[in-house]
Amino acid sequence: MSEKKPLILVSNDDGITAPGIRNLVDAVKHLGEVVIVAPDSPQSAMGHAVTISKPLRLYQTDIYGDIIAYQCSGTPADCVKLAVDKVLHRKPDLMVSGINHGSNSSINVLYSGTMSAAMEASIEGIPAVGFSLCDFAYDADFSLAKKIAARVAENILEFGLPTATLLNVNIPKIAENEFKGVRICRQAVAKWKEEFDERLDPNGRKYFWLTGKFINNDTGEDTDEWALANNYASMVPVMFDLTAHHAMPRLNSWDNSIKK
16 A cells, blocks of 8 residues: 555445445545455445454455455444455544435435444544445446545545544435535434334234335525535534533533432
C-alpha cells in the first residue's frame, strides 16, 4: 500500500457483489488507494452487531481486478474491525460505506448496517460517511449518487470532519435534472409502525414475518425527510456518543437520595 496516496476503506451491508458498492468504488477510486472489506452476503438491518459466537472467515477476492478486496463472513461492523486489525497496514484517511440500496434516513440510522460500518470506522478515529440511495431496485440508477459520493469524499479528504462525527448521506430517487443540491439536515423524528404477520409453514407450525410502515410526524423543513421529499440529498452529521446531554440538568434535579 502506498504511503503517499490517501487510503480509502470501502464497505457496505448489501454484500461485496452488490451494484451499490461497485458504484461507490467507481466514485472514489480516483481519490486514492482503495481497499474493500465487505460482507460475503447481504447483512441489511444488522445494526452494529458483531460476531462473537462463531469464527469469522476472511478471503481475498479478485472480482474488483487490481483493487485489493476481501469478503468477510461477518457483519458490516466485523468487516471494519477486521480491516483495521488484519488487512490495513496504516490508518485509513477515509472510510466510505454503501451505496446502500434503500434509504437510511431518520430512525433507520439505528438499524442500518451501512451506517454501522461507518460508525465503527468513526469509533476508530477514521473520517467516515455512509451513502444510501432511496431505491431498493437491484438495477437502480446510481449515476447521481456516484457524483454526490465523489463530491462528499473529496471534501472530507480536504477539510476533515469534526471529532467523533460521521456523515449520513441519503440521495433521493430522482432524475439528475430534478436534483436541487445537498442540504445539511437534522435527523427527522419518525419511526416504524410495525406489525408481525402471523403465518403457518407447510407443516402447520406458526411463524412471524415483520411488516409495517414508516410514520413521519416531523413537519420541520430542516430534516432529512423533508430534504429527500423536496429533491435534495440529505447530509446529517451523526455521533456515536448517545448521551442525552440536554437531559442531565433535569436528572440532577431529582431527589438527592437516588444519587447516594
